[in-house]
Amino acid sequence: MDYFDKFRGMLSETELNYVGLGLARDILFGDYDGLDDDEESFGDDASSSASPIVPAAPSPPAVDAARLKEAARIIAGLRVKSAVRAKLVRHLMREETDAAIASYLQRERIPIAYHAIVRLDDCIEILVRGIFYKVAALPRKAALDTEVARLCASLKANEEKLIAYERVGVLQRFVHEKLRLHGDAGTVGRVGVAPMRCLLSVARLHLNLLDLRARDAGYALYMNEVSNARASLEYLSPSPPPLSVEGKRVYPRWRVRHLRPLSYFYRRKARRRLSALLTLDIEMAFDAFVEAACRGFALDGDAPARSAE
């Protein structure tokens, strides 16, 4: 992968690190392939169909005043133009990831409390500890904690380049095995379906995020593509379901939704803001640059605001 080189000179180092999130690449090369939820794409279509009616040089695009203030809060005190841009880009990326996480959790029907921990480095440890000690009430042993830590380290390192879905399978087997080993007869029964489902789902999301953030961009792209390919394959020829448990319904293509990589959940809304920031002319005077950057950050993508003018 040599596309990093294409960015040299265009982006600061901080931004390069965030290119790993996948968004900046899509914006610059225009090959955004994520799907939007209906509301989003409707808004975008409306604005593009409205544009021929609006004169060629329209009044400056609408900005959201609350975001303008937010931008000022973020960058107040910075004195270097590239730092201003880097910080705003980072915030946008973070917001976008947050939105993706929220929509994922909503789709998976996971309680909102999980949102706060998805991004923490020790997310999986926290969840597994919760299952062991809070739900299953196992006696706490240092040895067990060490084993959990070791497993998490290996899931993150991912020497075998397994996609997130497969790694969560490993985690699931580990948890069941330990519950059987350390608990009494009723332990496995005590751990209901809901906490396990949340654990696995959030762990999958966490690993997906980690893949995008922690490694070089090549790794992230590889993971993204493999996950997409696996999802399509699964969709075209669903693998036979595992032995179905009595009373549980089987959906042939259920697995597809869990194979999707995170980029599937990205919104289109951030693109305009990001491209406004990334295409700013760094040669501008500082104050003008700051103002333009804040406006870019606060661009309001909503079509109705513009057609109302």
Added chain:
Amino acid sequence: MITCGRFDPVIAFDLDLIVKSTAVRRIVAPNPNCLQPFQFTPIATDGRQVLHDGGLAELDAFLGSHAASGKPPLIVLTNREYLGALEAASLRGCQLHAFESRFPLFPQLRHAPLMQVNLATLRKLLRKVRQLGIVASSFSHDQSTRHLHRIARALKFKSGLDRFFFFSLREGQQEVYKHVEERPDRAVVALDFNSMFADCLRGSFCEPRTIRHRTFDRPPAALEAIDEGIYRVVLRGARPGFIQNHHPFLFRRLGRSFHFQLDVGDSVETLLHKSELLHFARFFDAVDVKEGFCSRRAIEHPLAKAAERLYARRRHARSRGDDALEQFCKSSLQLMHSATNQRRDMRTDFASPRELRDFLTSNYNLSLDAQVAPADLQRFLGRTAYFGVRDHANGFELRHLDVDAAGAVYCLSSGVLANARVKLLTAIERFVAYDSVEICYANIDSVHLSIARDRLDGFLRHFEDLIGDSLGQMKVEAIAERGYWFDVGRYWLLKDGQVVQFRNKGFNDGRSQDKFVTRRRAYMQHEAEAFSHLRPFVMHLENSFSYTKKLGPTSSGTTDFVRYSIEEIENSAAMNATEGAEMLRSRVRKAELFARISGEAR
């Protein structure tokens, strides 16, 4: 005309609602004699081990057995121990409390490195707390219950119209006028009212049982003769002078509030108590009284006598050196006026955003037309303590303040706070009229002034009637050479290069040796059915600055904070743009000033 409402520039009372609210209701307050006496299992911990009545044990094993035994909830002495054991306790489903925050009566309390010492102190102090007669499981709950019960016994009934007094309930005057005062020929004087609120309980209040709604077709004959209560008034034609930059009205939009400059001739519509009305009338050409909630019968505050007794007891305790009792009386006095506005929440379901907006508009004096974006509404609901909203299966659930709560008597609380504002403003007006005095800072019951150094003695002699040790007088807290104010609750006063008085809200908790703490570790607890986690994060002083006034130009050793003009804050978008611009302009200046003074005076 500038309308200053409770959350929004709207003051409109729904007539249907007024008619529905006229019924007289019982004031309901739980009897303090029926409170469950507190029971705790005292422990000390270092995060790994626990010392308890049965000896030393591993933390996790102890928590497991405690949860199974069904004994009373655990309590530790300090917040430090509490944070160290919170995650483990919550994983095991044990309730854990910190003595320090439940019973904040012992300012000298320190964390000891030895668990044995902490546990012994904890046992001793729990006995002391019982001795002071505290029954409920926290000091504030105990005292608020007692105060409210006393009020309910004295008054028994209130009119439903009392709910409208909520809209006149707001804090005392809090404002920072000066950022820097370091002119060499000046002195900074810090003054503080003795038990301000206890003093403000004196005077007459509107009787809650006989509140009625009155509209005025023509102006009342004499303002002095109107009944106690609140009035919707239009103050027409501001006169030049003191009022322009010292009026206490706040312009509010979606819960964000700003002080603003009043131009000569401007008019203000707002909700005022009688005491405020009498005070402000002389600053305006005319006063139109539109409507009011008032009562022919005026009463004394049911706690006024108790407050005087408690204040005398406090002075006695201080003279004997009984710190715990002194702190007890002081804190109890502070809880008196708020006992009648304890927060009770309600939850209401709405099927659509439209219904939610209609409800808020008609019940809380909000103006939520289509111009208000959903994101703005959501920000507002998330920002104020009175509201909260969340999605659920078929619509929204709004958590909102129950203004009709049977234990609320807003007319008393709001009257006390109005008295406090008038009292402070009267004092400020008298001070700034004195030669060379400039006001620097005001916060509910304290005032900082800057005065030419050679006039200082004359000043103290001139205001002998205001300065003294009795209830309602002020005492001189400090006299300094230089002063630096950043926000309400964040200032440093220096003399001979040393800090003589300071407050650094949220960062200095009073124990640190360093008077310029800039970083604080705070914790956030994340919890769900299947996990719990305590996450530390760091708060930075530079991010805490507020920008509700703009920084004026620096001129030879002094810098003022200047109020925005009304045009700069006339709506949400303008507020955001103005504040954003001010952040970009002044944050660096503030941070640099802080770095300079903390470097000099550390």
